[in-house]
Amino acid sequence: MIKLEVNGEQYEVDVKPYWTLLYVLREKLGLKGTKNGCGEGDCGACTVIMDGKSVHSCLVLAVQADGKKILTIEGLAKEGKLHPLQEAFVEHGAIQCGFCTPGMIMAAKALLDENPNPTREEIREAISGNICRCTGYVKIIKAIEAAAKKLRGS
Amino acid sequence: MEKDSAFLVVGKKLPRVDAIAKATGQAKYSVDLELPGMLHGKILRSPHPHAKIVRIDTSEAEKLPGVKAILTFKDIPKVKFNPSTRYNFPPLPEDAYILADKARFVGDEIAAVAAESEEIAEEALSLIKVEYEKLPAVFDPEEAMKPGAPKIHDWADNNIVARISVNQGDVEKGFKEADLILEDEFKVQPQHHCALEPHACVAHYTSEGLTIWSSTQVPFQVRNLVAKILDLPIHKVRVIKPHVGGGFGGKDEMFHEALAALLSKRTGRPVKIELTRAEVFSATRTRHSGKERVKIGFKKDGTIVALHLETIFNAGAYSAASPRITRANGVRALGLYRLPNYRFDGYCVYTNVVPAGAFRGYGNPQQGFAIEQMLDMAAEKLGIDPIEIRLKNVVRVGDPNPLTKGIFESVGIADCIKKGAELIGWQRRKPKIISNTKRRGYGMAIAAHWTSVAPYAQEYVGAVVNINPDGTINLMVGASDIGQGSDTVMCQIAAEILGLSLSDVSIIAADTAVTPWDAGSYSSKTTHIAGNAVRLAAIDAKNKLLTEAAKILKVDKEELECKDKKVFLKSDPSKSVSVPEIINWMKLNSEEPWIIGKGVYKMITNCPTYLAHFVELSVDIQTGSVEVLKFVACQDVGVAINPLQVEGQMEGSIHMGMGYALTEGIIFDKETGKVLNNSFVDYKLIPPKDMPEEIITELIPTYEPTGPFGAKGCSEVGMTPVAPAIANAIYDAIGIRIKELPMSKERVLTTFKRKNLK
């Protein structure tokens, strides 16, 4: 039995020793926004923020998520109002098939939480664990820059 | 069709209609679907490249609690099919069953299990015992064609799936007139799509019918095949495409839908089959690999007098779409260059590796890698600029279209080249020596990509526009948005015609029971032909709306226009009636009390999209590392319905093309043919830090009269010029020609050292 906080809500889940956090999020908590693209920590589609740091949830043993605070894509928008990152991704054409988007946005959020004024190089570094096959990263980087600017402004 | 630059919705950089759903994690993909009582399916795969299946013992697996059904060859319909069969296309070899009768590659599908959970299904697989009789195997197409090679399919002599010839003019005569003849051979590797969502489908077989949700590019194709294989009438099979996490050709055929349906029929419960990443790499499809042999004859001034292309493609263990892709590979050049004398001879050959199939570019990148380098080679020998030799030979507006026997009506390639040259600084180059270990090079290459497959097959598509009582519309289109953004483009077209904003339009697409026919998202045709069907449906609805409004306002229909849910007199906009009022009036006064617009479009021509790529890169002569510093892409899509999306496609294909050029490639084991690098650890995609610092995309507007608002195809052409542009730039930098892909760091260094030793 593990206790974890996901997007501000408390959950108690019975887990098997070999289950991952990704499996628990998707199959036990019904939070399908976080995606399984490879299951091996290479594609980043499963990226969530755990205790303030971006992690690949497919490589986090569910047991080890006990007592942790998790933020997934479903936890970003507040009462229907999009987070500036989500707005920027929408506006700048940074979303095509959308499968990498939740993980990509979480990686970007983790970056901006720690570094509100990243250089382009720092943005590229922060999303290096996220594969996007559609965009070539061009508009993703633009969107993150725009969101950072907006967040600094307000 | 009118040219009009004062559009309100078309031509605007509007956000995608599904962007918010995707940005919030609400968008549902096939992998996300859950139905009550759903079982999980898993597939047992052959560990051998070529083997008879002697016996399969499922008894232990059946005893495992939670296992609900196991299928092997004895349980499946003995219906042979080709998963790439398209309803209205010339037929392909039907050489597959839904489970293999004989193992033909490592990964071939031998048995399927449905169980209460993925874990139980996995464990059941490990309990199935298969007795194989190993057969000799062959992995190279040229070896496979030799007498005495192992026979992979009974019907195919020398393992040849197809031999394709294309002939125009007389190449022998042409070569006799040439001042310069170049001949060379190039090798291309299997590339993998790496769509981020793995292949997945859910099937639910009930007494009311069969419903399938699938991550597919071709729902109608899947429907027809499933109906045929399971012997069901078409109306009982419904295929729905949820959001798709990328396709790129990798989902351009039926995969496991029929198998999932059969498991569902057996168990009476919904069944989901979702592939692991290793399965996607090892056992779905790759781009065709093989050899390109090219002979080109030139006049002194660079004019091409003859071109002979010979292709040998490795089709892999099953035919799928190989004959079509081979043919497509043979006609690419005809859309780009004036080729009075042209000949193509192509073979696609069975071997015991994972089958090759459709992949963005569809035969174009392979021949482009060869021909675009040879044009540079000729330019150098003739003392002409590479740009000049292209400009001399590209097709022009009014030239005869060799495929359709009509003419080319929109050709922007010359402007693409000139603009690209300007943007890269072709005439104002930075110094070649960057440091004592790095050299700079500039290169360019061009491509054309046919929009659709006409006249190879007759493509047609339908659309329906429903006007609601509040003046908003529901659009029904068969076209499949697989991430390229077709849903948005369709909405924009409908909105523009009816004078609405994008937020007044909702779309339902790619549901075979509800939306009109669309053959699927392939050949870069969706904007053009589905867009035309939507345009016609919107015009039909608009006509009906204006006809009724004319009665209400007591004027001639021609005097009316509609915008913002109002119909008004063009000469005096204050005289108007709202769409809700019209609909209300119609209920009492019209023969048909509601408005449904219908559009059906048949592809009447084939209008290529054109693209020029220019690169500036540096080569490290100690390590062979190639760093692309600046990348310029100039494309002619006619008119861009949504320039933001077109840019996205251009940028994405630069990334995918750079991977093809520099780092990607499926590697087959020499002993077993299995895919060795079936994970992202060793199948290397270009990471964000390795993308060029500067990427410039520019649209060169032309106008395609047959396209909706002047639009033609867009999304595949970007795969073709990347590799040859980079190869040409490497030659500029360090004087070596690389004729094999990928141009990895090791290959660049080895080729460089070999040249410098001579």
Added chain:
Amino acid sequence: MFSKNHSLMQKLFRPKECFRPKSVEEAVSFLDKYDNAKVIAGGTDLLVDKPPEVEYLVDISCLNLRYVTIDEFLRIGALTTIRDLEISPLLKGGPYLAISEAARSFGSLPIRNTATVGGNICNAISSADIPPPLVALDAKVKVVGPREERILPLGEFFVGNRQTLLRKNELLVEVQVPQFPPNTGAAFIKFARTSIDLALVNMAVKITLEGELMKQVRVVVGGGVGPTLIRSKKAEEILENQKINEKILDEAAEAVSAELRPRPTSIRGSGEYKREISKVLLRSAALQAWERARGG
């Protein structure tokens, strides 16, 4: 040649239980008691490899082993994440900079946030990035068993592919790196197919200068260069007691390259290419280490 995980049969990784010990002693007692018990720290190797023989997991992530401190030694707790190393102010200057460089080159950010120093060392693949600079800096590791603690030189710790001197019932708890005199510099360079990749070849070089002469030199090369990383004593001998110059750098480069024992074929790169790259890296890393040693 490539990770064994990637078979088409899903590996049946089904441990029966996951223990969460609250002390090192408790952790060690689990390892001692069960034959098929395996430590999990960050999980970024284990959950990829998914070894089917594992019956019990010993989750050590709650133990007090995450720290980077300095007294007579630089002490790095086994649970220190790679990200911790990347940003630690203690590793921003002097020869310890090479450790931070290695950390920065490692995987991607989410992996660095989770992966641990202890895990990277004990997983013992030759392409690991953290061991080479530690070996170049004469690091030792402290391992704790049920009855004794041992301190082992890291340079002797790796005995084969995925094999170390760690006994089945021992836990690695700390890395100890000595302090160095002021004129010491170290550098780490990683070369791979792309910027997010396992090392094809990586290299750590440490140089202590006395006046113009390189007095103490360490050259450690990793990547796909053999079953374990390699300390090139031949290259060190060529450089020691010499003033730096192109000729001896070339000689040392040839020496390193000759000591590599890569597999004859590899999908990542041929042995010949790796040898070429090792020469380039030696020249660069040695020069950089020397410049840093001079910088003081």
